[in-house]
Amino acid sequence: MKAIDQKLWRDLWKMRGQAIAIVLIVACGIASLITMMSAYTSLQLSQDAYYAQYRFADVFAQLERAPNSLTAQIEQIPGVQQVQTRVVRDVNLDVPGLDEPATGRLVSIPETHPPSLNALHIRQGRYIEPGRTGEVLVSEAFARENQLTVGDKLGAVINGRWQSLHIVGLALSPEYIYEIRGVDILPDNRRFGAMWMGQDALANAFDMKGAFNDVTLKLARGTNENDVLFRLDQVLDDYGGLSAIARVDQISNRFITDEIKGLQGSAVIIPTIFLGIAAFLLNLLLARLIHTQRDQIAVLKAFGYTNQAVGLHYLKLVILVMTLGSLLGIGIGRWFGGAVTQNYGNYFHFPVLRYQMGGGLVVTSVLVSWGAALLGTFSAVQKAVNLPPAEAMRPEPPAQFRPTLIEKMGLQRWFSPAGRIILRHLERRPIQAFLSALGIAFAVAILLVGRYSGDAIQYLIDLQFRTVQREDITLVFNQVKSSRARYDLTHLPGVMQIEPFRVVPVRLRFEHRTYRTAITGVPPGAELHRLIDRHWQYLQLPPEGLVLTSKLAELLHLNLGDTVTVEVLEEERPTLQLPISGLVDEMVGISVYMDIHALNRVMQEGFTLSGAYLKVDTHQLQPLYKTLKEMPAIASVTLRQNAIDRFEETIAASLGIFTAVITLFACIIAFGVIYNAARIALSERSRELATLRIIGFTQDEIAVILLGEQAILLLFAIPIGMGIGLALIALMISAYDTELYRLPLVITRPTYTFALTMIGASAIASGWLIRRQLNHLDLIAVLKTRE
Numbered sequence: 165m166k167a168i169d170q171k172l173w174r175d176l177w178k179m180r181g182q183a184i185a186i187v188l189i190v191a192c193g194i195a196s197l198i199t200m201m202s203a204y205t206s207l208q209l210s211q212d213a214y215y216a217q218y219r220f221a222d223v224f225a226q227l228e229r230a231p232n233s234l235t236a237q238i239e240q241i242p243g244v245q246q247v248q249t250r251v252v253r254d255v256n257l258d259v260p261g262l263d264e265p266a267t268g269r270l271v272s273i274p275e276t277h278p279p280s281l282n283a284l285h286i287r288q289g290r291y292i293e294p295g296r297t298g299e300v301l302v303s304e305a306f307a308r309e310n311q312l313t314v315g316d317k318l319g320a321v322i323n324g325r326w327q328s329l330h331i332v333g334l335a336l337s338p339e340y341i342y343e344i345r346g347v348d349i350l351p352d353n354r355r356f357g358a359m360w361m362g363q364d365a366l367a368n369a370f371d372m373k374g375a376f377n378d379v380t381l382k383l384a385r386g387t388n389e390n391d392v393l394f395r396l397d398q399v400l401d402d403y404g405g406l407s408a409i410a411r412v413d414q415i416s417n418r419f420i421t422d423e424i425k426g427l428q429g430s431a432v433i434i435p436t437i438f439l440g441i442a443a444f445l446l447n448l449l450l451a452r453l454i455h456t457q458r459d460q461i462a463v464l465k466a467f468g469y470t471n472q473a474v475g476l477h478y479l480k481l482v483i484l485v486m487t488l489g490s491l492l493g494i495g496i497g498r499w500f501g502g503a504v505t506q507n508y509g510n511y512f513h514f515p516v517l518r519y520q521m522g523g524g525l526v527v528t529s530v531l532v533s534w535g536a537a538l539l540g541t542f543s544a545v546q547k548a549v550n551l552p553p554a555e556a557m558r559p560e561p562p563a564q565f566r567p568t569l570i571e572k573m574g575l576q577r578w579f580s581p582a583g584r585i586i587l588r589h590l591e592r593r594p595i596q597a598f599l600s601a602l603g604i605a606f607a608v609a610i611l612l613v614g615r616y617s618g619d620a621i622q623y624l625i626d627l628q629f630r631t632v633q634r635e636d637i638t639l640v641f642n643q644v645k646s647s648r649a650r651y652d653l654t655h656l657p658g659v660m661q662i663e664p665f666r667v668v669p670v671r672l673r674f675e676h677r678t679y680r681t682a683i684t685g686v687p688p689g690a691e692l693h694r695l696i697d698r699h700w701q702y703l704q705l706p707p708e709g710l711v712l713t714s715k716l717a718e719l720l721h722l723n724l725g726d727t728v729t730v731e732v733l734e735e736e737r738p739t740l741q742l743p744i745s746g747l748v749d750e751m752v753g754i755s756v757y758m759d760i761h762a763l764n765r766v767m768q769e770g771f772t773l774s775g776a777y778l779k780v781d782t783h784q785l786q787p788l789y790k791t792l793k794e795m796p797a798i799a800s801v802t803l804r805q806n807a808i809d810r811f812e813e814t815i816a817a818s819l820g821i822f823t824a825v826i827t828l829f830a831c832i833i834a835f836g837v838i839y840n841a842a843r844i845a846l847s848e849r850s851r852e853l854a855t856l857r858i859i860g861f862t863q864d865e866i867a868v869i870l871l872g873e874q875a876i877l878l879l880f881a882i883p884i885g886m887g888i889g890l891a892l893i894a895l896m897i898s899a900y901d902t903e904l905y906r907l908p909l910v911i912t913r914p915t916y917t918f919a920l921t922m923i924g925a926s927a928i929a930s931g932w933l934i935r936r937q938l939n940h941l942d943l944i945a946v947l948k949t950r951e
Contacts, residue, residue, distance in 0.1 A: 168464065168469065168473065168477050169480075171460075171477070172477060172480055172481060172484075175481065176481065176484065179843070179847070181839065181843055181933070182839070182840050182843045182844065183485055185835070185836035185837075185839050185840050186442060186446060186485050186489070186836065186840065187485055187488045187489040187492065188489070188492075188832050188833075188836055189438065189441060189442045189489070189832065189833050189836045189837075190439070190442045190485065190486055190488075190489025190490065190492075190493060190533060190537070191489045191490075191492035191493035191496060192438050192493070192496075192829035192832055192833055193435050193438030193439035193441075193442050193489075193493065193533060194435070194439075194489065194490055194493025194494060194497060194529050194530070194533050195492075195493040195494075195496035195497035195500060195829070196434050196435045196438055196497070196829055197431065197435035197438075197439075197493075197497065197529045197532070197533075198493065198494060198497025198498065198501055198521060198525060198526070198529050199496075199497045199500040199501045199504060200427060200428075200430050200431030200434065200435070200501075200504075201428075201431045201525055201529075202497065202498070202501035202505070202519065202520065202521040202522075202525060203427060203431075203501050203504040203505045203508070203519075204424060204427045204428045204431050205520055205521075205522065205525065206501075206505045206517070206518065206519050206520045207420075207423075207424050207427070207505065207508060207512070207517075208424055209520060210514045210516065210517050210518065211341070211420060211421075211424070211514075213516075214338050214341070214514055214515065215338055218282065218283040218284075218285065218337070218338045219280065219281050219282065219283055219382065220281070220282060220338040220339070220411070220417075221248070221281045221282055221339075221380035221381060221382055221411065222381060222382055222383040222389070222410065222411050223380065223381040223383065223389070223392060223393065223396065223408055223409070223410060223411070224378075224379075224380050224381075224408065224409050224410075224411075224414055225378070225379050225380075225381075225396055225397075225400055225405060225406070225407075225408035225409070226252070226377065226378055226405070226406040227376075227377055227378070227379070227400045227403045227404045227405040227406060228377060228403060228404025228405075229372065229375050229376075229377055229403060229404065230375060230376055230377070230400065230403035231374060231375055232249060232374050232375060232376060234399065234400075234403070235247055235249055235379075237399055238379065238381070238396065238399055241392055241395045241396060241399070242387075242391070242392075242395075243383050243384050243387030243388065243391070243392050244381050244382075244383060244384075244387075244392060245381075245382045245383055245384045246280060246281060246381065246382035247379065247380075247381055247382075248279060248280055248281040248282070248379065248380045248381075249376035249378070249379045250271060250272045250273075250363075250376055250377075250378040250379070250380070251270075251271075251272040251363070251366045251367050251370060251372045251375075251376055251377055251378065252269065252270065252271050252272070252377060252378040253269075253270050253322075253366070253370055253377075254267055254268070254269050254270075254345070254642070254799050254800060255267070255268050255270055255320045255321055255322050256268075256320065256321045256792075256793060256795070256796070256798055256799075256801075257318055257319065257320050258318065258319035258320070258793050259310050259312075259318060260310075260312075260316070260318075261310065261311065262310060262354065262355070263785070263786060263789050264355065264785075264789045264792075264801060264803060265355075265789060265792045265793040265798070265801045266310075266354070266355045266356065266357070267345065267355065267356045267357075267799070267800045267801070268306075268318070268320060268329075268356075268357055268358075268359045269345070269356070269357070269358045269359065270300075270322075270359050270360075270361050270366055271358060271359065271360050271361070271378075272360075272361060272362070272363040272366040272367065273292070273301075273360045273361070273362065273363060274362075274363055275292060275293070275294040275295075275362040275363060275364060275365075276294055278291065281380050281381075281382055282337055282338055282339045282380060283337075283338075284301060284335040284336065284337055284360060285335060285336040285337075285515040286301070286333050286334070286335050287304050287333075287334045287335060287336060287515075288304075288313070288314055288333060288334040289301070289314035289331070289332050289333030289334055290332055290333050291332075291333065292332060292333075292360070292361070292362050293332075294362070296330075296362075297362075297365045298327065298328055298329055298330050298365070299329075299330050299332045299361070299362065299365075300318075300329045300330065300331060300332070300359045300360060300361045301331075301332065301333045301334070301335040301359065301360040301361075302318075302331050302333075302334055302335070302357060302358075302359050303334070303335065303336065303337070303340060303343060303353075303357045303358045303359070303513070304334045304335065304336055304513065305343055305351075305353040305357065305511075305513050306343070306353050306354075306356070306357025306358070306359075307331070307334050307357070308353070309353040309354040310354060312331060313331070313334075314331055314332060314333060314334065315330075315331065316331050317329060317330055317331070318331070319793075321793075321794070321795075321796045322369045322370070323369055323370050323371065323796075324796040325369075325796075327369070329359070329361075335360065336513050336514070336515055337358065337360075339358075339414070339416060340358045340416055340513065341416050341417075341420055341512050341513050341514065342415070342416040342419045342420050342511070342512060342513075343356070343357065343358060343416070343513065344356065344415065344416070344419070345800060350807065350810045350811055351511055351810065352802075352806060352807075352810050353511075354806075355801075355802075355803075355806065356800075379396075379400075381396070389410050392408075393408045393409070393410060396408045401737070404734070405733075406669055406733045406734070407669075407671050407680055407731075407733050409680060413680065418903065420512055422902035422903060423508075423512075423902075425902070426902060429896075429898070430896065433892070433895055433896055434613070434896075435532075437606075437609075437610065437613070437892060438610070438829065438833065439532065439533050439536040439537075440536065440606075441603070441606045441607075441610070441833060441837065442489070442533070442536065442537060443536040443537050443539060443541070444602075444603060444606070446482055446485065446537050446541050447541050447543065448599060448600075448603065448840070448844065451543075454478070461474060464477075471549040471550070472549075474549055475545050475546075475549040478541075478545050479538070479541075479545055482537055482538065482541050482545075483534070485537075486533060486534050486537050489533070490529070490530045490533060490534075493529070493533075494526055494529070494530075497521075497529070498521050501519065501521060502519045505517065505519045506519070581865075585856075585869050586869055586872045586873045586876065590873060590876065590877075597877060600841045600844075600845070600877050601877045601878075601880045601881040601884065602881070602884070603837045603840070603841055603881075604837055604838055604841060604877060604878055604881035604882075604885065604923070605881040605882075605884040605885035605888055606833075606837065606885065606888060607830075607833055607834035607836075607837040607838065607885065607923065607926070608834070608881060608882055608884075608885025608886065608888075608889060608919055608923055609885045609886075609888035609889035609891075609892055610829070610830040610833050610834065610889075611827075611830045611831070611834055611889075611918065611919035611922050611923065612885075612886065612889030612890070612892075612893065612911060612915060612916075612919050613830065613889060613892050613893060613896065614827035614828075614829070614830035614831075615827060615915040615918055615919070616893050616896070616911060616915065617907075618915075619910055619911055619912045619915050620907040620908055620910065621811075621812070622912075623751075623908050623910045624751050624752060624811070624905065624907075624908070625808060625811060625812070627696075627700070627750075627751055627908075628750060628751055628752045628811075629804060629807060629808045629811070631694065631696060631700065632693065632694055632695075632696060632750060633692075633693055633804055633807070634691065634692050634693070634694065634779075634804075635663070635692040635693060635777035635778060635779060635804055636778055636779055636780045636782075636803065636804055636805075637777075637778040637780055637788075637801060637802065637803055637804070638775065638776075638777055638778070638801070638802040638804075639653070639775045639776050639778060639792075639798055639800075639801060640667075640774060640775040640798070640799045640800045640801075640802075641773075641774055641775055641797050641798065641799060642796075642797060642798070642799040643797075644666070644772050644773070644774055645772065645773055645774075645797070646770065646771070646772060647770070647771040647772070647773070649773060649776075649797075650662060650664050650773060650776065653776055653778070656778075656788055656791055656792075657784045657787040657788045657791060658780045658781040658782075658783070658784025658785065658787070658788045659778055659779075659780055659781075659788070660778075660779045660780060660781055661691075661692065661778070661779035662776050662777070662778060662779075663686065663687055663690050663691070663692045663693065663776060663777040664687065664760065664773035664775070664776045665684055665685060665686050665693070665760065665773060665774060665775055665776065665777065666684070666685035666760050666763055666764065666772055666773050666774050667682050667683070667684050667685075667774040667775070668682060668683045668685070668732060668733075668734060668763065668767065669681075669682045669732075669733040669734055670682060670683055670730050670731060670732055670733060670756075671730075671731040671733060672716075672720060672728050672729070672730060672731075672756070673728065673729040673730075673731060674720045674721065674722055674726065674728045674729065675721070677719070677720050677721060679716065679719060679720055680733075681716070681754060681755075681756055682756065683710065683730070683756045683757070683758050683763060684755060684756065684757050684758070685757075685758050685759065685760035685761075685762070685763035685764065686705065686757060686758075686759075686760055687759075687760055687761075688704070688705045688707070688759055688761075689704075689705075690705070690777075692777040692778075692779060693777050695711060695746075695748045695757060696748060696749065696750075697747070697748065697749055703746060703748055705746075705757065705758075705759050706745040706746055706759070707759055707762060708743070708745065708759070708762050709742055709743040709744060709745030709746070709758070709762075710728065710730075710742050710743070710744055710745060710746075710756055710757070710758055711744075711745060711746035711747065711748055711756070711757040711758065712744060712746075712747055712748070712755075712756055712757075713747070713748055713749070713750050713753075713754050713755050713756075714747050714748070714749050715754055715901075715903065715906060716754045716755075716756065717744070717747055719754075719903075722744050723744070724744055724745070724746070724747065725743065725744065726743070726744050727741050727742065727743050727744075728741075728742060728743075728744060729741060730742050732767070735767070736768075738766075738767075738768075740766055742758075742766070751905060751906050751907075751908060752811075752905045752906075753903070753905070754903050760773075830922075831922055831926075834922050834923055834926045835926040835929065835930065837926075838874075838878070838923070838926045838927050838930045839926070839929075839930040839933065841874060841877065842870070842871070842874050842930045842931065842934045843930075843934065845870060845873065845874065846870060846934055846937060846938070849870065853866045853869065853870060853938070856869070863938060863939060866938060867934075867935050867938050870934065870938065871931045871934065871935070874927070874930075874931070875927070878923065878927055882920070882923065885919075885923075886916075889911075889919075890909070890911070893909060893911070894909055897909060
């Protein structure tokens with residue numbers, strides 16, 4: 165082994181504590197990158213493979229009723245490769261063991277062969293058989309949540325008639341990877357499930373023989389999708405078509421795609437922060453190591469080592485640290501990545517969700533981390549290369565004495581000798597002190613980022629489900645009802661308060677931008693479903709015009725006072741021009757509101773309603789559920805408490821693992837940064853501290869000098885770290901700004917307390933380790949003259 169390589173190992177052993185801390189930080193950066201990117205890649209590949217293998221449709225359209233003969237006309241649209249017509253209806257279910265009513269979405273399938281589009285993957289049981297009325301395939305998630313299996317039976321109200329459904333198989337469909345009703349934003353697999361029934365049986369049950377109310381298309385490669393949508397709408401216009409949508413807007417696909425995009429954003433932001441801190445620490449470590457080894461560099465060059473050999477010597481140190489960190493990070497990242505991916509499998513239903521960590525990702529992670537480290541240490545290595553031997557052999561000139569700010573102000577008498585030494589050292593090296601504080605500040609910021617998700621979830625729950633949505637139950641009718649239905653609801657068991665609503669499916673158009681949604685008409689002064697602004701203030705519903713969520717206004721580039729074109733997608737399908745009269749800041753989903761009376765007027769109808777929000781007596785829930793199960797007019801029943809539970813199980817669960825991983829990494833980084841700062845300070849000032857011991861300072865006093873300086877830097881770094889943390893959280897929010905939910909910029913007191921506690925604990929642990937090293941300081945070795 166070459167002498168210079170032996171020196172490398174000695175240097176590494178001497179600063180092993182610092183090296184271990186940096187290795188852990190590098191490992192955290194690479195592990196976070198591999199965790200997020202591998203989970204993103206696994207989901208993306210699983211989605212693409214599932215869609216291709218099971219022939220997921222490209223275009224979807226709903227309508228009132230059309231004859232099967234219309235299929236030939238649809239097939240003639242240029243670019244249409246395959247057409248599949250269906251009957252799709254939502255029905256009330258009586259599920260064994262479930263008190264409240266559930267909703268089943270019955271989808272017709274051919275009785276003699278599997279469907280050509282949106283094919284089914286049968287997990288258990290068999291396909292339906294021709295001529296056997298009542299046989300159904302049930303989605304696996306719905307069956308699992310209700311402990312149903314092949315052979316069980318369900319009760320259903322189909323077209324006003326009670327019918328028994330016989331489960332012959334459990335299945336998955338690419339159409340329901342994220343299995344939700346159109347009115348929901350979160351899955352409730354216990355109370356909603358997709359079911360597949362024979363075409364003839366379902367058509368006969370709903371008087372749809374020889375007709376369909378749903379159609380899906382497969383397009384030829386290179387087809388103009390917008391042109392197909394336009395032509396399909398024209399064909400279906402006379403049959404109550406509700407505006408065709410492309411795959412990108414299909415509800416299941418849209419939500420899973422948004423989640424994957426958010427995961428991709430996190431995979432870029434968080435590892436960049438971690439690796440940036442690692443590069444910063446490596447640069448700081450090398451710069452100060454070179455500063456303390458000036459004489460050694462001079463000797464190496466005097467013995468004939470070239471500039472390149474000296475530079476390579478210090479680069480080897482970086483490469484060795486990065487290699488150890490990379491190996492550890494790859495192992496941790498693979499483990500956490502598998503856990504995150506499997507967690508997504510709890511509510512994204514794939515036939516196979518296989519975790520994949522490709523070699524390309526590993527190579528990319530290592531190259532990115534090494535690139536960040538080498539870039540961060542380039543200036544320090546360059547300084548070692550350019551240091552002339554003659555200059556390096558001369559001892560550094562002593563610091564020039566000048567009064568500090570405290571001494572100029574005459575306040576030095578208020579400070580002990582140790583205190584004056586601390587302040588003098590900080591003032592004479594402000595850049596060095598600032599860089600040390602900046603490293604600690606990043607540790608504080610990472611701790612805030614790690615705990616932020618929990619605060620955001622709790623804020624969302626309080627805002628959306630306790631301030632905006634205050635109803636106990638939401639009822640949706642299977643068709644629009646007259647005002648009489650409102651009074652019929654008052655006679656239901658336990659109903660204490662009713663607020664009707666009217667839902668009209670529409671397409672909003674502003675300039676060249678469009679968005680398909682629904683207008684919800686609510687009574688003015690509503691108490692059960694409130695509208696609030698960004699300050700949580702109750703928003704009075706204007707008598708005319710639309711009130712949009714801020715996210716929808718952003719998507720359409722709308723402002724208050726603008727007029728938007730509203731294309732109604734039901735009944736007579738009028739086109740309206742309505743002003744934007746208000747904005748609300750709901751954090752979950754996208755909504756459009758209007759005064760229910762104004763909505764009835766523009767629709768040129770009497771007082772009608774699509775459903776109602778109910779406040780109920782919790783002691784009367786059982787008889788209420790029993791009554792609702794037997795009401796054929798009810799299409800769906802949603803309980804607010806169930807929505808809260810689902811939100812916590814889905815969004816909170818997915819972010820919970822992410823939060824746990826990031827928080828663990830943040831704690832490691834916090835300790836690594838603080839310990840490195842203190843250890844570097846000790847290596848730089850060991851000669852000065854030893855001199856103080858010789859002239860009479862006690863061990864406690866020199867410990868106060870060194871650790872007191874670190875304490876001041878810590879106090880200075882905390883507010884800076886809070887500001888950096890807020891900026892990083894704002895950057896994260898942009899990655900999760902989707903139509904499904906938006907994260908608020910809010911940090912609670914417990915999160916600040918946690919960050920301060922962890923920083924304090926890291927400082928105490930680091931101080932204890934440094935104090936032990938001070939107690940064993942070799943005064944003779946330290947005081948030997950370097951020159």
